Amino acid sequence: MFVRLLRTPATLALIVSSLIAGCGGAAHGRTDAGTSAGAAPAAAASGGVFGRVLVNPAVTVTVDGLFVAWQVNAATTAVPQFELARVDQATGAVEASRRFAPGYLGSPLAAGGWLWVTTSLGTGESLLRLNPADLAVTGDLPVVGASYRGLGAGGHLAVAGGALWVTGGDRLLRVSLSSGRLLAAITLPGAFTSGVAASPDGTVLVVSEAAVTGLGSVQRRNPVTGALLAARPIVGVAAPALGGVIDSGVWVSEPTGMLGYVERFTVARMTPDPATDVGGINGIRATVADGVVWITNGVGGPGRNYCASPATGRRLAAIPLPNLGQDYLLAVSPRSLYYETPASNGFYVKTVNVPGACVGLSRVVCICPLSTIRWEHVEDVVLVDETGCARGTAAKAVVHHDRTPLHLAFSAYLFNRAGQFLLTRRAESKLTWPGVWTNTCCGHPLPGEPVADSVRRRLRQELGIGAAELVLVLPRFRYQARMANGVLENEVCPVYAAYSDATPAPDPEEVAEIRWVDWDQFCQAVRAGRQPISPWCAMQLPELAALGPEPLTWAPADAADLPPAAVPSVLFTASSGWFRGARTIVPTISTDLSTHVGYRIPRFPRLL
Secondary structure, rough: OOOOOOOOOOOOHHHHHHOOOOOOOOOOEOOOOOOOOOOOHHHOOOOOOOOOOOEEEEEEEEEEEEEEEOOOOOOOOOOOEEEEEEEEOOOOOEEEEEEEEEEEEOOOOOOOOOOEEEEEEEEEEEEEEEEEOOOOEEEEEEEEEOOOOOOOOOOOOEEOOOOOOOOOOEEEEEEEEOOOOEEEEEOOOOOOOEEEEOOOOOOOOOEEEOOOOOEEEEEEEOOOOOEEEEEEEEEOOOOOOEEEEOOOOEEEEOOOOOEEEEEEEEOOEEEEEEEEEEEOOOEEEEEEEOOEEEEOOOOOOHHHHHEEOOOOOOOEEEOOOOOOOOOEEEEEEOOEEEEEEEEOOOEEEEEEEEEHHOOOOOOOEEEEOOOOOOEOOOEEEEEEEEOOOEEEEEEOOOOOOOOOEEEEEEEEEEEOOOEEEEEEEEEEOOOOOOOOOOEEEEEEOOOOOOHHHHHHHHHHHHHOOOOOOOEEEEEOOOEEEEOOOEEEEEOOOOEEEEOOOOOOOOOOOOOEEEEEEEEHHHHHHHHOOOOOOOOHHHHHHHHHHHHOOHHHHHOOOOHHOOOOOOOOOOOOOOOOOOOOOOOOOOEOOOOOOOOOOEEEOOEEEEOO
């Protein structure tokens, strides 16, 4: 995404923006969560935003679509008022819109099935949670109490460690993606402005901050706890704008007063790479989008407006805007560049094709522990078709949304020699069903990884169980369940019983609590509604009960009944017939699942 400051008169916003020209977004500001969308804007009245004159437009591309914001009052107004709309990427037709109370509006971020946006007025800043379908406000979390303190640092939202991170002035907040609840608040001592960015897979968290004097730093922090891991001092006029984290580095833009520069920092130790340093005007920007870095420098011409390698900064191609002296790049999608061009009393939003040399380069990210760097591919899940055959992969960090594709997973139930079952409560940082009691362990096999190996891997990673005997018990289990925020689980999910007397050592990033329980008493508590559990666990229990009352004596199922994608060592074709049959959706039994909508997809004839 690309963001910038308003072009307004000498108001408070301009006082700040005169120091950090070009650093901000679509205007940062607090909104009134109770304010209705109000009358449709002039652009929407004609059915679209492309080709219409807009005041101070800003564009953001997200997984939920294209969002355009614009000022609805005069550009000379002391405090602006903004409208936000989800629009058709091809036509610009407005699909949903919301008009906010006067104030400043940040760039939206789509995550966890919601649309998140920061807002501020003189009374303070807030984080709003919106329904991406109709832009209705569903949550409002105060961020800071001081006015405009978050202005000028670029992005204020990022997803890392399974949670949403928010910056505002001297505070760094960790927020639950599912509930919008505040999970942790970290003080950034002396900070007046701040910003945040994360790697696409959420394993690297970078924060920028600066005091009112401009003295600040770029920091790498633990993506789960927010603890400081590495920092590099920087002097400018505001917190460095973070353009994005990719290929073991973070791209930083810093205005210094009259001039500015962009540079790549390695995320391991936050070390600047002088070979990537590019100087320009105060508003020069480096922004990572679609796998490349985009350098924009206003009046710099083709030599200072180009796409580049995110690892080296090597120039790949000029940004093909018609008039680089007055056109401004707003956002990048895989196929289109969205830019503004001046018009009478405002701007037009237009599009141009992404140059072939600027097409996304790599999905490789850097995982950075405290003292070493290792390269690792983004963790993928295996997508499957209706026959149970693999049909591709998708990044685990982004696969769950309101239209989650069918993919391969597993569930495991751990028992000790006494026949007790290890019940676990999911960590609050989980993207799906955080804080919910469930079966011992769940996970997703990696591409090419047998499901049994995946079960062992996750038992070790989540619970420290190094060795366990596994028995396949429900090879054909498949389900769907939808969270209250619209996020859908859609999995082919073989179920295993695991047996071990090892003492669990749960990873708090994965498991909030554990409890050894009597299996029969647990089942009775679930049936009586005394024990809330995850929807998939509720659907699995009746089938597990049919195997017999003693889990230690459950007979193993036939491995030939596993979906073909779960047995990578054997070649199956899509005509094998797994999942063949009518797809009747049967309502599930409910325990305490008032916030879930779940349904089971029944069994089909075994693999031929």
